[in-house]
Amino acid sequence: MNNEQGHNRHQFLAILGGGESGVGTAILGKKEGYTVFVSDKGKIAENYRQLLDEHEIEWEEENHSEERILTADLVMKSPGIPEDAPLVNLIRGKGIPVISEIEFASRFTNANIIGITGSNGKTTTTKFTHFILKNGGLKVGMAGNVGQSFARQVAETDVDHYVLELSSFQLDGIEEFCPHIAVLTNITPDHLDRYRHNFDNYIASKFRITMNQTEEDYFIYDADDEIITKWLRENPIRSQKLPFSLQKEVIPGAYIKDEQIIISLENTQITMPTSDLTLEGKHNAKNAMAAATVAQLLRIRKETIRESLSNFQGVEHRLEKVLKINNVQYINDSKATNVNATYYALESMDAETIWIVGGVDKGNNYAELLPLVNEKVKAIVCLGVNNEPILSAFGNCVDVIVETRSMEDAVKEAYKLAEKGDSVLLSPACASFDLFKNYEDRGRQFKEAVRNL
The missing domain is CATH 3.90.190.20 (Mur ligase, C-terminal domain)
Known part of the structure; x- marks a missing residue:
């Protein structure tokens, strides 16, 4: 993965947005030898200003110095800034690559990446997955939309696996990013204001999570979601498909039969009663199936997976x-x-x-x-x-x-x-x-x- 090292001495990295992902990228960029400049149209929060100063990174707020930014070799755009913002169009017009923090950070880690996206359930599924893998004794970090930014964790920690919660905005800015295991919880109309009110654009964004996957990789998805199944019929993907379903038996995959959750992969099978799940609701049964499928792919012990599913407490502000x-x-x-x-x-x-x-x-x-x-x-x-x-x-x-x-x-x-x-x-x-x-x-x-x- 570390193909970037050595190429970036004195390369100029401009970062749009001084929030969690911008500052994380700045810290990683500096560590990897880039000349870094952070520019935010609004105000930068006090804690982030201090961090940038500590790392001796140049920044500006309430302004974009366009001329300077347009001399960059690479631009990282924070997910909150629309794709078609005038400055972003200018940068692209100059032929300067514009990428997301997720793309940038993934270039500097050899860790195994589990990427989780979807309109709903992605935070719960991300935390659920991280919880099981941690209980299974793996060295695992969690980032993306939750906690510290992925870039900052790549700069400051050393883990073997990352569980990343990914929004469609983050996926819009990837080029080579490739999770070994991708999870898509569901797709419903959301954020259509950012996708020119075209639902197909939004669906295509979510499916970017699979775009660089090969036959060696896995794609875990909700087989009951008609939008997902229709898209897969019309747009074949290369990775191995592992569906989960509440309505039908799917093998390989995860499903519910006679009040039991059954997860069946290659030649192993885990079963547990649905009544053992601490989180209520059908959607949480799905989140649990997705997380458990990831854990089983990574060879976590069945006992650990069962215990984790029955101990997980859920996410603040979610039911x-x-x-x-x-x-x-x-x-x-x-x-x-x-x-x-x-x-x-x-x-x-x-x-x-x-x-x-x-x-x-x-x-x-x-x-x-x-x-x-x-x-x-x-x-x-x-x-x-x-x-x-x-x-x-x-x-x-x-x-x-x-x-x-x-x-x-x-x-x-x-x-x-x-x-x-x-x-x-x-x-x-x-x-x-x-x-x-x-x-x-x-x-x-x-x-x-x-x-x-």
Whole structure:
């Protein structure tokens, strides 16, 4: 992999964006002998400024020095910057390669890479996989959208395996990046604003995870997802396919039969009762199957895999049980930033639900939620600046809809509406930027408000 070494002495690496991935790339680039310059159109956070200064890396904020950036040999663009930003077009017009942090970092490690992508479930599956491999005694790092950036870990740690959570934006910037094991949890319309509202562009982005794979590599995917199976029929891939399914037996692959999870590869098979999974919901059975398939490929002991599946606690802000008050369960699913994630949440509710929903709508189609809302939701609390789409989607099927503008009010309203045995679910189906910094901030405010009831 380390084909870059030796070529980069005095090469000029310009980095757009001074956040986690930008600063990580800067630290790795400096270590590998590049001349590095970090440029951010906004402000760079204090902790990142300090890091850059400690490593004696030049940076600028609230400005892009275009002339200087256009002399770069290589540009790393942070995933938050759109592909067609004017400066990015200028750089490409000059023939300068523009890559993602994931692409850059992968050039400087010989570790085995497990890449996980999908519209939903990728954080849980990433953490799940990392948890099993760690329990199995492997030296394993976890990066991508979770924790420290991949580049920084490559610069500062030494591990044999990386589990990477990859967004479509990160995959858009790869050239040679090739995970030995790729996982695709599912594909549903999300971020279409970034893909010119063309769903096929978004699907193609996700499948870039397989683009450099060979027959020696593996692709683990949801065989129940029609979008994935259709794409695979029309666009053959080279890697070995390992499906997982709740609906049919797939061999080799993972499936459920008679309340047992069965993972069947080459000549080994693991079985365990579905009731042993700590995480509830059909989607979590799928996340568990994907993670266990990776573990089995890496020869983790069956016992370790079973134990890990029954001990894994899940992810903060993803169907996280907060408190029971007056026999009402409060659940934080702030990480549900699209309709499909909320679909899973509502599907896993077995009590009458007061649903807190709303935020920045990415052109959501709420129609697919109607049957679940009819069946499970007795009241809706809107939490957003513009609640019109929610009011018009659900006005006819829920008797009580309340509008609120702050988390504190939303939780108070939900508390008033809830009766013994009900659940209060925060599952916004939207981004959080109208009232909160991000979905973590939204989730923490929810938990705080619940504790203050």
